[in-house]
Amino acid sequence: MEQILAKRPGVFELAARAWRSALGAFLGMLPLFAMGAAVFLALNYAFPILEDKLRIIRPASSSIFVLMVVPGAWVFGLEKLVLGLAAAPAALATMRHVLIDDGWRLSPGPMLRFWWWVASLLVLSLGALYVSGLATAPELQLVSLVLEGIAIIIPLLLLMIFPAVAAGEPARGFAARMDKALERWDGNLWRTVIIMALTAGPGLLLQRLPAAIILRRPGATADAVQKFDATLVGSAVNSVLMVFLIVIVSAGVAWAFASARLPRPVKRPLGATHEDAPIAKN
Numbered sequence: 001m002e003q004i005l006a007k008r009p010g011v012f013e014l015a016a017r018a019w020r021s022a023l024g025a026f027l028g029m030l031p032l033f034a035m036g037a038a039v040f041l042a043l044n045y046a047f048p049i050l051e052d053k054l055r056i057i058r059p060a061s062s063s064i065f066v067l068m069v070v071p072g073a074w075v076f077g078l079e080k081l082v083l084g085l086a087a088a089p090a091a092l093a094t095m096r097h098v099l100i101d102d103g104w105r106l107s108p109g110p111m112l113r114f115w116w117w118v119a120s121l122l123v124l125s126l127g128a129l130y131v132s133g134l135a136t137a138p139e140l141q142l143v144s145l146v147l148e149g150i151a152i153i154i155p156l157l158l159l160m161i162f163p164a165v166a167a168g169e170p171a172r173g174f175a176a177r178m179d180k181a182l183e184r185w186d187g188n189l190w191r192t193v194i195i196m197a198l199t200a201g202p203g204l205l206l207q208r209l210p211a212a213i214i215l216r217r218p219g220a221t222a223d224a225v226q227k228f229d230a231t232l233v234g235s236a237v238n239s240v241l242m243v244f245l246i247v248i249v250s251a252g253v254a255w256a257f258a259s260a261r262l263p264r265p266v267k268r269p270l271g272a273t274h275e276d277a278p279i280a281k282n
Helices: 011-028 030-053 073-099 108-134 138-157 161-167 173-183 189-207 209-215 224-230 232-261
Strands: 002-004 279-281
Touching: 011 030, 011 073, 011 189, 011 232, 030 073, 030 232, 073 108, 073 161, 073 232, 108 138, 108 161, 161 173, 161 232, 189 209, 189 232, 209 224, 209 232, 224 232
Parallel strands: none
Antiparallel strands: 002 279
């Protein structure tokens, strides 16, 4: 098939589309996202109970780099893995809403493939962080830094796998799927970074809004946020905000993926007319 290369939308337009898609998905698939929030709420209570039973002390910092190097790190790793798997249905539904618009009726095939990739990348990332925490000797500091880099960079490089799986893009095996994901970054790195900054950034700030409101109240103490988070209302608010963050991030990734699939316009020689525009063959 032949088609004239069309102008690709700009990053601000794509970010605006992502926000519209996220809001539309959140309202249109409210039952699915409500179930996701309920699962997060249950997990927020289940894991502290497990940690108490196992007498594991959670560190004050919630940074994954801290959680994965303290005693009992396997419990925190298991928590992140379960939370990632719990987030997968909302992410998949949002991406399909953007890319193929079939609502929240998720079929088992895409869901299982999506779960497989989520689990694989989380195990890779968390495992690398856990091993980096074991490399405490001074002569192994370089190894620890390399493992921490792997834990962050590899999942980011393979980020485009998720919308590809959601859209049902064919790939001959796992290696081919990874190759296609890496190819999506060619000429699209900064576009994707800006789109994610304009979607995930405000979403993260929205997550911090309850804490900011609590700390601005007269007489608020340093542990007021922790006390609020421990209540049923606080846990429910955080669960809803977590689901919304997943939805907006998924919408941003999906629109970045859709933009990366568009043919890049070819620069015409100086003085060339519109009729001289090159033709793309798919």
